[in-house]
Every structure is written in C-alpha cells, then in structure tokens.
Amino acid sequence: MEIIVNFFEKNGLIVAFVVVGIISYLGFLISKHVLKNKIPGAAVAILLGLIVAYFAGLHTGGSKGIADISILSGMSLLGGSMFRDFAIVSTAMGASFMLIRQTGLAGAISLVLGTTVSFVGGAIIAVFFGYYDAKSIATVGAGACTFIVGPVTGAALQASSEVIALSIATGVVKSIFVTISTPFIAPYIGLNNAHSAMIYGGMMSTTSGVSAGLAATDIKLVPYGALTATFATGMGCLLCPSVFYLILEKIL
Amino acid sequence: MVIYGVSFLGACYILGQLVGEFLAKWIGVKANVGGVGFAMLFLILGHDYFNKRNFFSAEAEKGILFWSQMYIPVIVAMSATQNVVVALDSGLLAILAGVIPVFMCFACIPLLVKLTKSPLNN
Numbered sequence: 074m075e076i077i078v079n080f081f082e083k084n085g086l087i088v089a090f091v092v093v094g095i096i097s098y099l100g101f102l103i104s105k106h107v108l109k110n111k112i113p114g115a116a117v118a119i120l121l122g123l124i125v126a127y128f129a130g131l132h133t134g135g136s137k138g139i140a141d142i143s144i145l146s147g148m149s150l151l152g153g154s155m156f157r158d159f160a161i162v163s164t165a166m167g168a169s170f171m172l173i174r175q176t177g178l179a180g181a182i183s184l185v186l187g188t189t190v191s192f193v194g195g196a197i198i199a200v201f202f203g204y205y206d207a208k209s210i211a212t213v214g215a216g217a218c219t220f221i222v223g224p225v226t227g228a229a230l231q232a233s234s235e236v237i238a239l240s241i242a243t244g245v246v247k248s249i250f251v252t253i254s255t256p257f258i259a260p261y262i263g264l265n266n267a268h269s270a271m272i273y274g275g276m277m278s279t280t281s282g283v284s285a286g287l288a289a290t291d292i293k294l295v296p297y298g299a300l301t302a303t304f305a306t307g308m309g310c311l312l313c314p315s316v317f318y319l320i321l322e323k324i325l
Numbered sequence: 326m327v328i329y330g331v332s333f334l335g336a337c338y339i340l341g342q343l344v345g346e347f348l349a350k351w352i353g354v355k356a357n358v359g360g361v362g363f364a365m366l367f368l369i370l371g372h373d374y375f376n377k378r379n380f381f382s383a384e385a386e387k388g389i390l391f392w393s394q395m396y397i398p399v400i401v402a403m404s405a406t407q408n409v410v411v412a413l414d415s416g417l418l419a420i421l422a423g424v425i426p427v428f429m430c431f432a433c434i435p436l437l438v439k440l441t442k443s444p445l446n447n
Contacts, residue, residue, distance in 0.1 A: 165365035199418070216422065
C-alpha cells in the first residue's frame with residue numbers, strides 16, 4: 074500500500090491526466106445517455122469535478138478539494154493557475170485580433186462596470202447582515218469581485234481575519250456560481266459571439282469562473298472572455314481598497 | 326517540430342505574465358494585472374507575424390493546438406480542486422454576496438452589448 078501511495082505521489086501529474094480523463098469520460102457519458110445532450114459534456118464534466126471536490130473536502134477537511142487526498146495531489150498541479158493560464162493563452166490561437174480591437178473599448182467599460190456592480194452588490198449585502206464599518210463592508214464587496222481581490226483589499230485595509238475569510242468564501246461562491254450558471258443564462262443574454270464574450274469576461278471578473286463557464290458554453294468564446302477577465306482582478310485590487318473604500322467612508 | 330510551437334507558446338506566456346507582474350508593481354497593486362491577456366495578445370500577433378513569413382510549420386502549430394485542446398481537462402482538474410465545502414458551508418452572507426452580484430452583472434451584459442455595438446455598426 075505504501076509503495077502505491079508513494080508511487081502515485083511521485084507521479085502526481087501523470088495520475089492527474091488519468092483521473093481527469095476518467096472524470097471527462099463520465100461527464101460525456103452522462104451528457105449523452107442521461108441528459109440526451111441537453112447539457113454539453115464539458116459542462117457535466119466540470120460539474121462532476123465540483124461535486125467530487127465537495128465530497129473530497131468533506132472527507133479530508135482540507136481546502137484543495139480532491140488534491141487533498143494524497144494519491145491525487147497531482148490534481149492541484151494540473152488544475153493550478155500555471156496550467157490553467159498556459160491553456161487559456163493557447164486558446165488565443167484561433168482568436169481574431171480584429172474582433173478584439175473592435176471590442177476593446179467595450180471590454181474596458183465592462184471591466185470598470187463589472188467591478189463597480191460587484192462591489193456595490195456585495196457591500197449592500199454586507200450591510201444587510203449587520204456590518205456597518207467601511208473596512209468590513211469594503212472587504213466583503215471586494216470579495217464579490219474575485220476571491221483574490223477580497224483578501225488583498227482586506228489586508229490593505231487591515232480588516233479582521235473573520236471578514237477576510239468571509240470575503241474569500243464570497244469570491245469562491247461567485248466563481249463556482251458563474252461556472253454553473255453561465256451555460257444556462259448564455260442564451261438569454263446573447264452570449265454567443267466574441268463581442269458579448271469580451272463584455273461578459275469584464276463583467277464577471279473571476280478568471281476561473283469565466284474560463285470554466287465559457288468552456289461549458291462554447292469553447293470558441295474562451296479567449297475573448299478570458300482576455301478581459303484577466304484584467305479584472307488587477308482592476309479590483311486597484312479600485313476596491315482605494316477609490317471605493319474612500320467613497321464608502323464618505324457615505325458612512 | 327512540435328516543440329517549436331510549445332516553446333513559442335511558453336515564451337508568450339512568460340513575456341505576458343512578466344508584463345502583468347511589472348504593470349502591477351508600477352501601479353502599486355498586489356496582483357498580476359492582465360498577464361494572461363498580454364500573453365494572448367503576444368501569441369496572436371506573434372503567430373500572425375511568423376505565419377506571414379512562413380516560419381510557422383503546421384507541425385509547430387500542433388504544439389499550440391494540443392494545449393488549447395487540453396483546456397477543458399485543465400478546467401475539470403481546476404474545478405475538482407476548488408474549496409467547494411467552504412463555499413457551501415460559509416453561511417448565507419457569503420452565498421448571497423457571491424450570487425446576487427453575479428445576477429446584477431448578467432443583467433448588465435445585454436445593455437452594454439447594445440450600447441457598444443450600435444456606433445460600430447453604423
């Protein structure tokens with residue numbers, strides 16, 4: 074047993090290839106035979122991944138989903154930000170520079186609007202739950218942008234660790250919710266072309282949510298959405314602890 | 326050779342991420358600002374440049390295409406390593422603050438698409 078565990082840990086990345094292949098296969102099987110292709114196989118596979126992560130988390134009590142099971146620790150390498158970003162960049166091969174330039178301004182507007190709307194939405198909910206100091210409200214609002222903006226803002230404003238933890242959880246909920254909801258909402262908001270995908274990326278902010286949500290909707294849209302989303306965390310880290318916080322302080 | 330494509334992709338990735346790091350430092354932000362976005366632009370422009378000069382063989386392109394086809398599997402691995410438990414167990418505040426702003430943002434998308442599309446088409 075120990076030999077097997079050691080072997081799996083040492084060859085983590087290869088094990089991850091095998092495991093992801095199995096999850097994907099199950100996802101496509103379920104999509105085809107149970108859901109009659111109503112939900113794309115990629116979406117089912119991503120959802121299966123989340124379900125597996127939930128039960129693994131319950132079992133191990135860790136924070137890295139299935140990767141906290143030691144024989145599957147390689148999953149955190151394959152699913153980590155390095156491979157994710159590398160794969161996102163590669164999808165740009167099929168993207169059109171013309172379309173990107175045409176939508177450039179709209180993308181920039183969506184970045185500012187997305188950060189603002191998320192922050193305000195998160196902040197209002199924080200007030201509803203009884204937070205009345207600008208630091209805590211700003212930190213929760215920042216968490217509603219992405220799970221990186223939350224703790225960065227909280228640390229900059231010296232918010233309490235409880236509130237920072239809350240802002241991370243908010244960002245994780247958002248990322249998962251964007252992933253799951255995008256394929257269902259896409260037809261209603263016209264998310265089927267490069268133009269709307271770039272605006273969607275800026276509005277949603279969360280790179281992981283956007284990249285997974287678009288993968289489940291239409292992989293051709295991934296580069297456009299990811300292109301703007303990748304600026305959103307920086308935008309949030311820039312605006313939340315400074316401009317937004319100061320405005321909040323003035324209001325209170 | 327396939328490795329040329331992979332190497333080119335890697336170079337774009339490194340350059341783009343570095344630009345993102347330095348841009349962040351320059352504007353005083355503790356996160357990477359658009360590193361992936363810059364890398365994608367380098368890839369699009371660089372591929373176009375080399376392609377016109379016949380530097381890019383079909384074989385080299387396979388090195389990039391392989392990774393773009395690995396995209397969904399990587400995302401599946403990413404979702405399998407998310408902290409789903411903390412997301413579901415962290416109470417109503419985190420769930421509402423994570424979900425409601427998303428709906429607000431979804432609602433803005435058709436509006437923004439309309440606003441920004443008309444001047445371009447006319």
